Amino acid sequence: MSKAQETCLEIDLKALKHNFEYLKSRLKPETKFLAVVKAFAYGSDASEIAHYMQDLGADYFAVAYVKEGVALRESGITKPIMVLHPQAVSFETLIVNNLEPCLYNAKVLHEFIEVAIAKKHTAYPVHIKFNTGLNRLGFYEKELDAVLSKLKSTTAIKVISILSHLAASEDLTEKEFTLNQIATFKSIAVNFAKNMGYTPMLHICNTSGILNYPEAHFDMVRSGIGLYGFGNSEKENKNVKPIATLKTVISQIHTINKGDSVGYNRAFKTEKEIKTATLPIGHADGIGRQYGQGKGFVVINGKQAPIVGNVCMDMIMVNITDIDCNEGDEVIVFGPHASAENLAAQAHTISYEIITAISQRVKRLILK
Structure with a gap:
């Protein structure tokens, strides 16, 4: 890949x-x-x-x-x-x-x-x-x-x-x-x-x-x-392999000062200085607003980065304070090693919903 x-x-x-x-x-x-x-x-x-x-x-x-x-x-x-x-x-x-x-x-x-x-x-x-x-x-x-x-x-x-x-x-x-x-x-x-x-x-x-x-x-x-x-059980999940991996990249990294806000409605305000990454994916791509406010996360360089504030139509911001990464780095939303089931569970839904929600504007790459 x-x-x-x-x-x-x-x-x-x-x-x-x-x-x-x-x-x-x-x-x-x-x-x-x-x-x-x-x-x-x-x-x-x-x-x-x-x-x-x-x-x-x-x-x-x-x-x-x-x-x-x-x-x-x-x-x-x-x-x-x-x-x-x-x-x-x-x-x-x-x-x-x-x-x-x-x-x-x-x-x-x-x-x-x-x-x-x-x-x-x-x-x-x-x-x-x-x-x-x-x-x-x-x-x-x-x-x-x-x-x-x-x-x-x-x-x-x-x-x-x-x-x-x-x-x-x-x-x-x-x-x-x-x-x-x-x-x-x-x-x-x-x-x-x-x-x-x-x-x-x-x-x-x-x-x-x-x-x-x-x-x-x-x-x-x-x-x-x-x-x-998806095998619908912990046992059967080991016998099948997720076929889809949703990827994106880091567009921009910000340092957010203590007391500043991130995103629409100032829904997230910092209690201390943090670093955030803005990613080109949002609710128009299938990552619903229910994943905002820290309920959802992505994986960057093997570490989970929680979503900060509200999900935007075309973007999300994630907390990368403790992650060594750079603009242009790859981000995994879900895949074989970052289960869509685990992500969905954070928003009290199921894998079916998140995988079928991925917008047709997201580019498909077929690995043969």
Whole structure:
């Protein structure tokens, strides 16, 4: 890795390969692998990640919205792409781009069938989502008969998978709840197959489901955060490698006299003389205001430098009083040796939020 000369996000494809191979090692050979690349591949680079994963052998991709799927198709991705949260206004675009919708309630099921009929499709591939306890999206088990009736009334679509989402698979104190979710899903799958005369692919496991509930791998698993280097536990974090390193540089160093203030609203006032470094990264780049006032930190020459005062739109100031550094030196915001989880914890949030928040104006560097 080269030294940063500006704010940039380095994406390490070797680490991605390691994570994919580790997660695959936890599966039976016949179990398919769906790579979740929504939200710019968790804040990295969706096109680069998807192409690399396609070459590595991922079977499926998932995005949140149709626009994300279109971007992947336009970049040359040919593997199946499931859209997890499609909106009816985008159904025609979805079909034109050979994307596969996840249908989650009676309204979207009906509306998609109408569009598929209008486009004269037969057996267009769809996924049906059931809510087994997350209470976010999905049909309830009690709605299964109505779903089956609707499906039997048309040849325009064909269900190629049914899925659900585990609510607390990383929390083993919630094991009973998770096992109940899995049992409900199995019941739905059995009744679906009995009534439709065929069994679509089944999938319920996210990253922590892959690691903690091998009995629920079924036909396919879905991994997002694990691919990007976070195992959702201290134990599993040792088995995966963060793929992204957010770097910046020191633009200017100041000596701040006792009693002086730093930044907007004079939010920080010194009790003694200190030295600060100004860095070209701020809340417009994804480092939110919640990291100000000493809650967040960066790493300079191996030492933590807490953020001083309020985070600005394009800059932050950090305390370097006890750090030997110079203008132009490299700064690590997060990476393999400065965990995004640790940084996020300081602001009472999670790694998912900080890594997906990194602005698209931050330069991406792909390390191959």
